[in-house]
Amino acid sequence: MSNKTKTLIFLLVLLGVLCVLPLILSTYYLGVVTSALILGILAMSANLLLGFLGLASVGQAAFFGVASYAVAIYTRSAEGAAWSALGIGLLAALGAGLLFGPLAIRTRDIFFLVIMLAFCQILYGITYSWRSVTGGDDGLPGLARPDLIPGVSLDNALSYYAFVVVVFLLVTAGFRLFVNSPFGLVLKGIRDSESRMRALGYNVWLYKYIAFTVSALLGGVSGILHAYYYGCPNPADFSLIHSSSALLMVILGGPGTLFGPLAGSLIIVFVREFVSSITDRWLIVLGLAYVCTVLFFPNGLMGTIASMGKRSSKDRLQTKESLSEPSKQESSADLVSADRSK
Amino acid sequence: MKRRLFTSLTRLLVLLLMVCVPSFGIHTLAQAAEPVKVGYTISLSGVYTALGVDLRDGLNLYMDEIGHKAGGRDIKVLVEDIGSNQVSRALDAARKLAEKDHIDILAGVVGSGSAYALAEFVEKHKIPFVISNAGADDLTQRKSNPFIVRPAFVNSAGSHPLGEWLYDKGYRKAVLMGADYAAGYEHVGGIARTFEKKGGKVIQEIWPPLGTKDYAPYLAKIDRNADVVMVFFAGADALRFVKQYADYGLKGKIPLAGKGYLVDDKILPKQGKAAEGVVTESHWCLLLDTPENKRFTEAYTKKYGHPPTLYSEQGYLTAKLIADTLNKTKGKVDGAKFTEAMRSLEMKAPRGLVKFDKLGAPIQNSYIREVKKVKGSWQSVPIKTYPMVNQFWIWSPEEFMKMPAYSGMKGKWTK
Numbered sequence: 001m002s003n004k005t006k007t008l009i010f011l012l013v014l015l016g017v018l019c020v021l022p023l024i025l026s027t028y029y030l031g032v033v034t035s036a037l038i039l040g041i042l043a044m045s046a047n048l049l050l051g052f053l054g055l056a057s058v059g060q061a062a063f064f065g066v067a068s069y070a071v072a073i074y075t076r077s078a079e080g081a082a083w084s085a086l087g088i089g090l091l092a093a094l095g096a097g098l099l100f101g102p103l104a105i106r107t108r109d110i111f112f113l114v115i116m117l118a119f120c121q122i123l124y125g126i127t128y129s130w131r132s133v134t135g136g137d138d139g140l141p142g143l144a145r146p147d148l149i150p151g152v153s154l155d156n157a158l159s160y161y162a163f164v165v166v167v168f169l170l171v172t173a174g175f176r177l178f179v180n181s182p183f184g185l186v187l188k189g190i191r192d193s194e195s196r197m198r199a200l201g202y203n204v205w206l207y208k209y210i211a212f213t214v215s216a217l218l219g220g221v222s223g224i225l226h227a228y229y230y231g232c233p234n235p236a237d238f239s240l241i242h243s244s245s246a247l248l249m250v251i252l253g254g255p256g257t258l259f260g261p262l263a264g265s266l267i268i269v270f271v272r273e274f275v276s277s278i279t280d281r282w283l284i285v286l287g288l289a290y291v292c293t294v295l296f297f298p299n300g301l302m303g304t305i306a307s308m309g310k311r312s313s314k315d316r317l318q319t320k321e322s323l324s325e326p327s328k329q330e331s332s333a334d335l336v337s338a339d340r341s342k
Numbered sequence: 343m344k345r346r347l348f349t350s351l352t353r354l355l356v357l358l359l360m361v362c363v364p365s366f367g368i369h370t371l372a373q374a375a376e377p378v379k380v381g382y383t384i385s386l387s388g389v390y391t392a393l394g395v396d397l398r399d400g401l402n403l404y405m406d407e408i409g410h411k412a413g414g415r416d417i418k419v420l421v422e423d424i425g426s427n428q429v430s431r432a433l434d435a436a437r438k439l440a441e442k443d444h445i446d447i448l449a450g451v452v453g454s455g456s457a458y459a460l461a462e463f464v465e466k467h468k469i470p471f472v473i474s475n476a477g478a479d480d481l482t483q484r485k486s487n488p489f490i491v492r493p494a495f496v497n498s499a500g501s502h503p504l505g506e507w508l509y510d511k512g513y514r515k516a517v518l519m520g521a522d523y524a525a526g527y528e529h530v531g532g533i534a535r536t537f538e539k540k541g542g543k544v545i546q547e548i549w550p551p552l553g554t555k556d557y558a559p560y561l562a563k564i565d566r567n568a569d570v571v572m573v574f575f576a577g578a579d580a581l582r583f584v585k586q587y588a589d590y591g592l593k594g595k596i597p598l599a600g601k602g603y604l605v606d607d608k609i610l611p612k613q614g615k616a617a618e619g620v621v622t623e624s625h626w627c628l629l630l631d632t633p634e635n636k637r638f639t640e641a642y643t644k645k646y647g648h649p650p651t652l653y654s655e656q657g658y659l660t661a662k663l664i665a666d667t668l669n670k671t672k673g674k675v676d677g678a679k680f681t682e683a684m685r686s687l688e689m690k691a692p693r694g695l696v697k698f699d700k701l702g703a704p705i706q707n708s709y710i711r712e713v714k715k716v717k718g719s720w721q722s723v724p725i726k727t728y729p730m731v732n733q734f735w736i737w738s739p740e741e742f743m744k745m746p747a748y749s750g751m752k753g754k755w756t757k
Contacts, residue, residue, distance in 0.1 A: 028441035035434070129522070131749065137523050138478065138749075139429055141458045226430070232459040234429040241428075273438070276423070283387075 007176060007258065011169065014259075018165045027157045034161045036262075036269040037168045038225045043249035043261030044175055045218030050247065051256030052179055053211055054191040055108060058243045059116025062100070062123050063219030065237035067093040068227030069127060072140040082146030086224060093220020097213040105208040117240065124238040139234025143227055154228070164225055168262075171221060176258055178214065187211055248286070252293050254300025263301050377416035378675060380664060381439035383450040383460070384474070388426025389577070390452040392608065393653045397450065397474050399646055400657025404665070407641070413668030420445065424456060432456035433463060440467050446675040447472060449660050454478035454524060464489045468677040470684065474660040475653065479528050482703035482733065483743055488678040491685055491702040493659040495625050497525055498748050500601065501532025502735035503708045503728040504623040505572075508533070508599055509540040513569035516542055517596075519560070520574035522549040524749045529574035529601045531748030534755050536735065537572070544755040554579065557586045568596050576603035581612055588616035597621065602722070605713055607651050610720050617713045617720060625706055626652045626693035627724055629716070635692040659691050695730070703733040 022030055042064055049055040070092030071085050078084070100119050107115055127134040134140065145154040154160045178184055186207055189197045198204050227233050236242070245268060253264030271289065275282040297304040382401060385394035398421060410417045420443055424432040432451070439445045440463075448464055449472040451457045457476035464471040465487045473481065473492040482492060508516070518534055520526030526549065534544050545568060550560045564571060571592075575583045580603055587593055593616065598604075602624025605617045628639065628649055638658060642650040650658075667684045668675070685698040694707040708731040711722040734742040746754075 026442070028438060031437055031441065131524070131752075136749075137427065137453075138455045138458050141462055230430045230433050230459070231462065232429050232433065234427075234455050234459075236428045236430065236455075239428070276435075281387075 010259065011172065015169060022158055022161060030157050030161050032269060032273055034157070034164050034229060036265045037164050038222055038229060039246065039249065039269060040262040040265040041168060041171055041225065042219055042222035042246045043253065043265050044171065045215045045222065046246045047250045047255060047261045048175070048211060048215040048218065050250050052184065052187045052191060053208060055112045056247060057116045058113055058240065058247055059120040060219045060246045061238050061243040062116065062120045063093040063096050063216040064223035064226065064242070065123055065127070065233070066096045067220035067223030068233040068237055069134060069140070071224050071227045072143045072233045073133060075143055076140065082148055085146065089224040089227070090217060090220050093216050093223065094213065097216025101209045101212045105205065105212055120238050120240070120243060124235050127238065128235045137235060139232050141232040143231045143233065145228045145231070160229065167221065167225060171218065172258065183207070248290055252289065252300055254302035254304070257300065257302040257306070260300050260302040267301070377418040378447070378668060378673065379443060379445040380417060380419045380447045380449055381436070381443065381445035382419050382421045383424045383432060383435050383439070383448065384421065385426045385452040386423035388428070390426040392577070393452050393475060396651050396653035397452070397657035400642070400650065400654035401661045403642055403645060404658045404661035408665055412665035413671060413673035415668065415673040417665070417668070424451070427453045427455055429456050429459045433459055436460055436463050440469060445469065447664060447680070449664065450474050451476045454481070457481055458485065461485065461487060461490060470675065470677065470681040472660050472663060472684070474656050477528070478524060479733070479748060482701040484747065486701040489681050491663070491681055491698060493663045493696065493704060494656045496703050496733040497528035498532030499703065499731060499733040500623045500625055500708045501529055502536045503731055504599065504710065505533040505536030506540060507710050507726065508570055508572070509537050509542045513597070514542050515545050515567060515569045517546045517548065517564055517568040517571045518544055518755055519548045519571055521552045521576070521579060523552050526574050527752050528748040530572055531751050533572045547753060547755055549752060552579065555582070557583050558590065561586060561590045561592060564592065564596070566596070570597050570599055573598065573600035573604060575600070580604045580606070581609045584613045584620065585616045593618070602652065602711070605722055607649060610713065610722065614720055620713045622711055622722060624652060624709055624711060624722070626655045627709055627711055627722055629721055629723060630693065630709070632692065632694060634690055638692040655692050659689070659696070662689060662691065663687065697730070699732055701739070705730050705732045707731065
């Protein structure tokens with residue numbers, strides 16, 4: 001079975017599970033899953049940078065926040081404009097990506113991390129002090145969910161969940177196409193050796209710039225969904241906790257994998273949900289989970305599952321034919337980049 | 343081989359734990375709705391932690407006094423930490439309380455941003471909402487809804503009498519100073535408006551950012567011709583500000599006046615002599631001489647080992663408001679009707695008599711206090727009481743709400 005069919009099967013299974021969930025879950029837990037899916041998209045945007053370019057960003061919330069504010073500000077000025085509001089939100093995130101990109105991708109490693117953090121803080125400062133437009137620290141409450149098609153309101157838990165599921169699956173499929181395209185392969189090449197790719201004649205800067213912008217766009221998608229889900233963009237959207245938990249989701253789930261970010265966001269959202277009803281110190285539990293991940297599964301949840309599967313198939317191969325060809329070992333449907341961190 | 347097996351097993355175990363632990367949550371089913379459930383969303387992490395802890399302790403004290411029972415029903419309080427200024431976290435907590443725990447009443451909330459968002463939430467879910475702290479004016483003015491009642495305060499309500507008092511004291515030229523955010527504009531704006539209405543003049547506005555570490559450049563800017571400096575700072579900001587105000591020789595030259603948070607009972611011992619003579623306004627003071635306050639202060643000190651703060655009293659009153667209303671409705675909680683019952687209540691609180699107006703804001707005494715040394719320790723001593731102050735002061739609600747909101751008045755007072 002090729003990787004492609006496995007991904008397809010996985011995607012269909014996911015779709016099936018997501019379709020069944022509303023039947024067995026209460027409204028409350030449906031909401032929790034919705035918010036996990038929304039954060040999953042944000043994690044996916046961080047994953048594009050971390051998993052495919054090797055750039056750890058603690059500033060994904062910048063695009064997230066820009067898009068959610070754009071939607072809220074636009075909706076306030078123009079009544080009843082659902083589709084155009086979505087478009088404006090995406091444009092804002094795209095604009096932010098295009099603007100910050102040239103500055104950010106000049107740097108790498110810790111410098112990239114810090115410059116993204118700085119962008120986030122600048123935006124936080126602007127939203128906090130520009131009261132007349134952004135509502136300052138009170139945020140912009142009162143953003144109502146639109147009727148996407150006349151008659152179908154998103155204003156209840158189930159319909160909004162369905163909407164988020166559709167967007168999530170589209171984004172996931174798009175992400176898979178993107179990273180498996182020749183373009184995505186070049187990105188992996190850049191991650192592994194930037195100088196070699198440059199020597200081969202690739203315009204590394206342009207590739208990075210485009211990837212950065214796409215990541216910004218994904219962050220924007222998540223921001224728009226988040227804005228409509230809570231109905232209240234506020235400066236905390238740009239907070240460090242927000243950005244770093246997106247990064248944490250990727251690391252937990254497995255950088256460079258397709259479903260890792262979703263797994264990470266599900267874990268974090270449900271652990272928080274469960275732990276916060278027992279103790280107020282849930283960040284400690286999150287920290288422990290993070291330490292465990294780094295110690296035991298440096299490839300994240302999905303990466304570990306994949307490599308476990310790989311090892312068992314390797315054992316089988318060795319006993320049967322005592323032959324192993326690296327290309328046949330990719331057993332997980334999920335593993336987009338199998339050879340990472342070797 | 344054995345070692346490899348062991349690591350694999352450990353991996354598997356941790357993996358299992360990480361995946362399974364969260365899913366347990368799904369199976370905890372909501373319990374039968376026998377007791378009245380009160381969701382108490384307060385800040386137990388972040389910059390508002392101290393406030394959240396006092397709000398919780400105050401509420402618990404009253405609940406213990408009545409044995410968690412009122413109107414013939416048990417009261418179950420579900421405390422949720424909503425962080426400080428994390429609006430989406432506050433909404434998550436509220437959703438959890440409403441949709442999973444099926445609370446009857448929502449209470450708490452320290453920060454105003456979260457309060458605005460929750461105000462919309464309760465309107466949608468038709469849950470009575472008792473705001474125990476968040477003071478933003480518009481919660482019970484331009485953006486009020488039929489579910490809100492606030493046994494705490496309205497930012498600018500207590501400022502109005504202070505502005506008049508300062509004018510009557512003979513001050514004519516004022517410098518406004520406050521932390522650069524909505525609460526700062528509202529607290530200071532209220533003082534400025536009544537001060538100007540009487541004939542006083544604002545000659546300068548200075549707005550240092552929230553959390554400023556060094557006030558020296560801002561203190562240097564103060565116009566030395568001023569008769570009084572009207573300020574709003576709270577918490578660690580207030581501690582630093584008052585100390586630096588004295589260090590830079592301004593104490594004794596230009597009188598300092600502001601809202602009670604400037605010298606609240608937790609930081610006053612650390613400010614010490616630097617705070618001498620500072621005039622503030624508050625809706626509650628430790629030294630208030632009412633039987634209710636004496637009983638409250640003694641019980642609180644006995645239980646927790648330290649004297650209460652105004653937040654403790656607000657938590658206490660939140661519990662009293664809920665319990666008294668349950669007694670009145672015989673344990674029935676019915677959305678907006680319950681809020682209506684709460685608003686019609688008259689309570690003898692530690693801070694004095696408390697009533698509510700049509701929009702849910704408190705009508706209560708406003709105390710002007712001065713920092714003096716009492717029996718060897720620095721205290722805010724009440725020197726004048728403005729009885730039963732309402733949030734619109736001398737104006738009618740319509741008149742008042744037609745004037746520009748204080749939160750948009752930054753930079754416009756000197757004109």
